Amino acid sequence: MTRNRRVAVASPQTRLDMSRRRSGVRVAMPHLAPADLERARRTHRLQLRRAVATLALLALLIIGLPAVLAAFPVLDDVRVAGIPVGWIAVAVVPYAFLVVLAGWQLRRAERAEDS
Amino acid sequence: MIAGAILLVVVVTMVIGARGVAAMRTTSDFLVASRRISPTLNAAAVSGEYLSAASFLGVAGLMVKDGVGALWYPVGFAAGYIAMLTLVAAPMRRTGALTVPDFAEARLGSPALRKLSALVVLVIATLYVVPQFKAAGMVLTAVAGTPYWVGVVVAGAAVSVTLALGGMRAATYVQAFQFGLKMLLFVAPAIWLLLQVGADTRRGALSPVEFTRFSHVTPVEFQLDTQLTITEPTPVAIGGGPEQVLAPGTYPVEAGATWTFPTGSSVPEVAGAQRPGGETWARPLLDPGGAGHPVLATWSVLIATVLGTMGLPHIIVRFHTSSDGRGARRTAAITVGLLSVFYLFPAVYGLLGAVLLPELYLSGATDTVVVALPARVDGGWAGFLVTALLSAGAFAAFLATSLGLLLALSGAVSHDLLPGTTLRRLRLTTLGTAAIVVALALPAVHLDVGVLVTSGFAVAASTFCPLLVLGIWWARLTARGAVVGMVVGLVASAGSIAIDLFAGTPPGLVSILFGQPALWSVPLAFATMVLVSLRGRPPAWAPAAMLRLHLDERRP
Numbered sequence: 119m120t121r122n123r124r125v126a127v128a129s130p131q132t133r134l135d136m137s138r139r140r141s142g143v144r145v146a147m148p149h150l151a152p153a154d155l156e157r158a159r160r161t162h163r164l165q166l167r168r169a170v171a172t173l174a175l176l177a178l179l180i181i182g183l184p185a186v187l188a189a190f191p192v193l194d195d196v197r198v199a200g201i202p203v204g205w206i207a208v209a210v211v212p213y214a215f216l217v218v219l220a221g222w223q224l225r226r227a228e229r230a231e232d233s
Numbered sequence: 234m235i236a237g238a239i240l241l242v243v244v245v246t247m248v249i250g251a252r253g254v255a256a257m258r259t260t261s262d263f264l265v266a267s268r269r270i271s272p273t274l275n276a277a278a279v280s281g282e283y284l285s286a287a288s289f290l291g292v293a294g295l296m297v298k299d300g301v302g303a304l305w306y307p308v309g310f311a312a313g314y315i316a317m318l319t320l321v322a323a324p325m326r327r328t329g330a331l332t333v334p335d336f337a338e339a340r341l342g343s344p345a346l347r348k349l350s351a352l353v354v355l356v357i358a359t360l361y362v363v364p365q366f367k368a369a370g371m372v373l374t375a376v377a378g379t380p381y382w383v384g385v386v387v388a389g390a391a392v393s394v395t396l397a398l399g400g401m402r403a404a405t406y407v408q409a410f411q412f413g414l415k416m417l418l419f420v421a422p423a424i425w426l427l428l429q430v431g432a433d434t435r436r437g438a439l440s441p442v443e444f445t446r447f448s449h450v451t452p453v454e455f456q457l458d459t460q461l462t463i464t465e466p467t468p469v470a471i472g473g474g475p476e477q478v479l480a481p482g483t484y485p486v487e488a489g490a491t492w493t494f495p496t497g498s499s500v501p502e503v504a505g506a507q508r509p510g511g512e513t514w515a516r517p518l519l520d521p522g523g524a525g526h527p528v529l530a531t532w533s534v535l536i537a538t539v540l541g542t543m544g545l546p547h548i549i550v551r552f553h554t555s556s557d558g559r560g561a562r563r564t565a566a567i568t569v570g571l572l573s574v575f576y577l578f579p580a581v582y583g584l585l586g587a588v589l590l591p592e593l594y595l596s597g598a599t600d601t602v603v604v605a606l607p608a609r610v611d612g613g614w615a616g617f618l619v620t621a622l623l624s625a626g627a628f629a630a631f632l633a634t635s636l637g638l639l640l641a642l643s644g645a646v647s648h649d650l651l652p653g654t655t656l657r658r659l660r661l662t663t664l665g666t667a668a669i670v671v672a673l674a675l676p677a678v679h680l681d682v683g684v685l686v687t688s689g690f691a692v693a694a695s696t697f698c699p700l701l702v703l704g705i706w707w708a709r710l711t712a713r714g715a716v717v718g719m720v721v722g723l724v725a726s727a728g729s730i731a732i733d734l735f736a737g738t739p740p741g742l743v744s745i746l747f748g749q750p751a752l753w754s755v756p757l758a759f760a761t762m763v764l765v766s767l768r769g770r771p772p773a774w775a776p777a778a779m780l781r782l783h784l785d786e787r788r789p
Contacts, residue, residue: 150777150784158780165783166706169319176315180539184305184531187517194515200439205301208517209580212308213573216315220569223319227562231785 164230172223179215183207272560274409276567279551281412283310283568284575285361285634286368289419289627291683292576294600296583297593298506298681299521300514302531303583306683307576309535309690311569313542318565321543323558324705324782331550332641333697334649340704340778343712349719351649353696354546354641356727359673360689361545362638364682366674368600369631374456375601376624381456381678389671391628392635393664408551411633416575418626422607422619423581429610430585438584441510444591445500452493457597457679459486461501468498501595509587509594521684521748529752530745534687537751541690544697546645547637557786582606600682603627635670642666680734687749688730695722695754699762708776710762711769718762725754 150158187193187204194204270278288310295303330336334350337343366388373384427435461484470476470493484501486492494500500508507514518527519534542548555561586593586602589609593599604627607619643662677685696719703710732738733747746753 149774150781154784155777155780158784161785162706162780162783169706172315172319176312176319176539180309180312180535181532184518184528184535188528191516194517200436202439202515204517205304205580208301208304208308210577213311213576216308216311217570217573219315220318220566223315224562224566227319227323228559231559 161231164233165227168223168226168230172219172226175219179212183212270554270556272555272563273567275551275554275560275564276571277409277412278554279408279548279564279568280571280575281408281410281415282547282551282633282637283545283572284412284415284630285686286365286627286631287682287686288575288579289415289630290368290372290600290603291364291681291686292579293582293586293603294593295681295683296579297509297586297590297602298599299519300507300509301517301583302519302527303683304517304580305519305531305534306538306687307572307579309538310542311572311576312535312539313690314565314569314572316539317543318562318569321701321705322552322561322565325549325701326552326555326561327558327782327784327786329553331553332546332644332649333544333549333700334645336704337700337715340782341710341712341715342772342778343716346712346716346719347649349716350697350700351645353692353719353723354645354649356723357544357689357693357697358546358638358642358645359670360692360727360730361686362635362642362670363673363677364680364685365631365635365638366670367677367680367685368682369628369635370674370678371456371598371600372604372624372627372631375598375604376620382675385671385674388628388631389667389674392632392639393667395632395636408633411629412571415626415630415633418622418629419575420578422623423578425615425619426585426606426610427581429615430589434585434588438588441515441584441587443511443514444508444587444594447494447496447498447500447592449496450493451592452491453592453595454491454598455486455488455596458488459595459597460484460504461486461595462504463499463501465499467494467501469494500591503595506594509591514587526742526745529742530749533745533749533752536755537687537691537694537749540694540698540751540755541692543701544693545689546641547634550641559785585610597679639663639666639670684748691730691749691751691754692723692726694751695726695758698755699759703759703762703766705779705782707763707766708779709766709771710775711766711771713769714762714764714766717765718758721761722754722758725757726750729754 187207191204193207194202196203198206288307292303292307295306325336328336328339330339332350333354334347337346337350366385369388369391370381370384373379373387374381377384379387430438463479463481463484466478466480468476468478472491473493476495502508513520516527519531520527521530552561552564555564582603585606586599590602590605593602593605598605604620604623607616607623610616611619640663643666646666647662699718699722700715704715729747729750733744738744738747
């Protein structure tokens with residue numbers, strides 16, 4: 119078995135950047151074949167629409183829930199299993215919501231890619 | 234006995250460090266691994282790197298200090314991965330970029346933007362890593378009774394030794410193992426505490442009463458210079474002296490002093506803090522220091538944490554170990570699930586801490602509530618054992634995040650800011666950075682871990698978030714727009730945080746706008762980037778550079 123020499127791991131961009139600094143040559147800028155370009159445009163539009171829907175639901179949680187808790191302090195006095203509802207709303211509910219939202223967005227984003 | 238706990242922590246540190254060395258023998262191991270690792274394992278590694286001392290200790294500490302509203306911090310920490318999943322994970326992986334400076338180069342082809350991004354990495358990583366060292370110092374202080382500076386220096390030495398042994402970077406399964414370790418060392422003690430405290434304490438934790446009278450003889454060892462206000466004649470023994478009765482008035486207390494309050498005496502008020510258990514304390518909204526704008530403060534913290542996560546330099550590099558864009562997206566989605574389980578538990582420590590150790594609000598050591606609880610509940614060997622487990626977990630959290638951040642920091646310095654790179658210089662830079670961070674952590678003792686970490690998130694949300702989101706989704710973004718927008722976001726966020734830290738701000742609305750600037754600095758940065766870009770013309774290849782990030786790697 120041979121001993122491998124350790125080398126620095128760099129990303130493709132860093133390697134490009136470093137070689138460019140040495141040689142002073144600019145690398146070719148990205149381009150897409152016309153068929154790919156059309157497909158990419160479609161996917162981009164579809165993904166953007168789906169992302170906006172997910173972000174709107176996320177905003178509902180992080181903007182809406184604090185506003186609701188501020189508007190209805192009575193939620194602190196209502197108790198479920200001895201725990202104030204206002205506390206459950208910040209300690210448990212958001213995580214259940216986030217897990218469902220993550221699964222939903224993942225499925226829709228993958229389907230948008232497959233179509 | 235205490236020495237045993239410290240020894241355990243150090244041994245655990247060494248074991249983790251040694252596993253790191255074993256795992257990163259060669260470069261090809263790292264590169265090949267990137268093609269084999271499943272999204273689940275990778276998500277565990279992301280979570281392992283992400284769960285820092287701020288999550289392990291800071292959230293529960295903030296809860297004792299600021300109230301139930303502090304639970305919004307972990308909600309933001311977890312929700313950040315929804316933003317990551319939706320907007321960044323897959324396209325970012327497809328650029329092949331390891332860091333944000335890399336991304337700037339790949340998408341906009343501007344070396345100046347690369348340098349500016351590296352500078353922003355420095356600011357974010359410093360704001361994030363200094364409180365990690367502070368937390369490590371506080372834990373060692375609480376467990377071993379050493380002065381704070383000894384704790385910070387020992388923590389710095391532990392990091393340096395681990396780095397000298399080879400670091401624990403580049404090894405996904407080590408970070409994944411770290412996640413399992415932290416999960417176990419956080420959840421098991423929480424359940425043990427809940428069973429051990431008895432039904433009365435559990436009921437008391439759910440119906441908190443304001444901490445106005447000491448329920449038992451309580452020695453308070455002040456960690457900070459504190460201004461106490463006494464409203465009724467209060468008996469107290471200062472520094473082991475005889476008991477004396479203090480008249481109502483204001484008393485300065487120096488850090489290091491010990492005051493012992495007898496049973497039933499009234500609890501003094503601390504300037505700029507509210508007593509645990511009161512009415513405002515129990516409200517599920519953030520109102521630090523009673524500034525009076527709980528909704529604004531909560532929103533600001535949430536915007537910073539949700540939008541800042543995607544710009545954290547030590548996290549973004551982890552997504553590169555996914556095999557492709559889809560893998561990166563799955564990793565982000567699974568990470569949401571893993572973090573959601575972990576973040577159910579800081580509330581346990583916070584609620585029990587507010588009932589059993591409310592005096593931490595006086596001593597200024599609320600960040601140590603997690604490791605202080607077991608000894609309060611059980612004075613015997615079981616309590617000691619659980620303290621040792623929690624200290625080990627907190628130290629593991631500190632190490633995982635600090636090592637990642639220090640390497641990101643020194644990577645930015647030696648890759649992006651200085652020309653040419655060698656492995657030796659990378660390592661020297663890392664050790665130098667560790668020394669600087671120790672020096673910065675020493676005067677940071679009075680800052681809350683969770684708050685300072687959130688400042689790091691606020692800077693990331695005001696700089697890298699607009700760059701990544703617009704860069705990935707908007708073809709008209711120009712390099713000039715990105716530069717101007719990032720400078721504006723950096724100056725607005727880091728500038729107002731610096732003013733709040735060093736010059737101080739009057740309490741109320743102003744202190745929220747400066748202390749937690751994300752609410753206005755993020756929209757400002759986005760608007761600047763869009764407006765400046767609209768005034769210029771993107772190069773002809775810009776649409777292709779953006780659209781290729783949305784193409785699935787597999788041909789249809």
